[in-house]
Amino acid sequence: GAVVSQHPSWVICKSGTSVKIECRSLDFQATTMFWYRQFPKQSLMLMATSNEGSKATYEQGVEKDKFLINHASLTLSTLTVTSAHPEDSSFYICSAYRRGEGNTIYFGEGSWLTVV
Amino acid sequence: QKEVEQNSGPLSVPEGAIASLNCTYSDRGSQSFFWYRQYSGKSPELIMFIYSNGDKEDGRFTAQLNKASQYVSLLIRDSQPSDSATYLCAVKGPSGQNFVFGPGTRLSVLP
Numbered sequence: 001g002a003v004v005s006q007h008p009s010w011v012i013c014k015s016g017t018s019v020k021i022e023c024r025s026l027d028f029q030a031t032t033m034f035w036y037r038q039f040p041k042q043s044l045m046l047m048a049t050s051n052e053g054s055k056a057t058y059e060q061g062v063e064k065d066k067f068l069i070n071h072a073s074l075t076l077s078t079l080t081v082t083s084a085h086p087e088d089s090s091f092y093i094c095s096a097y098r099r100g101e102g103n104t105i106y107f108g109e110g111s112w113l114t115v116v
Numbered sequence: 117q118k119e120v121e122q123n124s125g126p127l128s129v130p131e132g133a134i135a136s137l138n139c140t141y142s143d144r145g146s147q148s149f150f151w152y153r154q155y156s157g158k159s160p161e162l163i164m165f166i167y168s169n170g171d172k173e174d175g176r177f178t179a180q181l182n183k184a185s186q187y188v189s190l191l192i193r194d195s196q197p198s199d200s201a202t203y204l205c206a207v208k209g210p211s212g213q214n215f216v217f218g219p220g221t222r223l224s225v226l227p
Contacts, residue, residue: 006159032213034215043217043219043220044160044204044217044220046217049213049214091157093159093160097213102148102150102162102165103148103208104148104150104162104165104208105206105213105215106162107152107159107160107161107162108159109158109159110158110159
């Protein structure tokens with residue numbers, strides 16, 4: 001079953017409004033979570049690395065004031081797209097790093113954002 | 117710049133054949149290697165990981181690692197149309213939790 005849950009799966013918002021996406025690790029604690037954006041038929045693009053209890057590390061070219069990341073607990077990270085515009089419409093995916101067998105990352109189901 | 121490269125494809129194979137997906141990486145210090153499958157419109161899901169040189173088998177999937185050549189591959193035996201997806205290679209460095217993903221190879225299994 002899923003070990004990382006992402007919500008909402010689909011969201012439509014009006015231009016200029018803000019949208020929050022949640023990412024939860026279900027049965028493990030994740031000190032590190034990652035946020036990606038993916039446009040249709042394109043590769044995953046890492047936006048930022050979210051560390052519990054500290055500021056997120058953003059990739060070059062990603063506006064930290066526009067994409068607010070909060071990792072307030074060991075099982076929850078949120079991404080808020082502020083003042084959304086149609087060009088922000090994309091598939092947003094989170095992942096969480098799980099220590100133990102594999103020491104790997106597991107992905108959430110993804111969130112489709114459409115800004116109208 | 118740490119890089120992971122994959123042939124974007126599409127790679128087309130007939131049903132029942134062996135599909136071979138390849139990945140090369142630039143960071144010699146990389147220690148962990150992962151294969152993810154991503155169906156269109158869905159998020160990636162982990163298929164398997166490999167740490168040591170050689171082969172690792174899991175059902176119809178076999179991962180192969182050659183650190184000297186900085187090369188990792190995924191073989192899919194008895195390919196099925198349901199295997200049609202994009203396969204992402206990911207590489208993790210020796211420290212931290214930094215994963216670098218390749219661009220993915222699109223596989224099409226023809227019935």
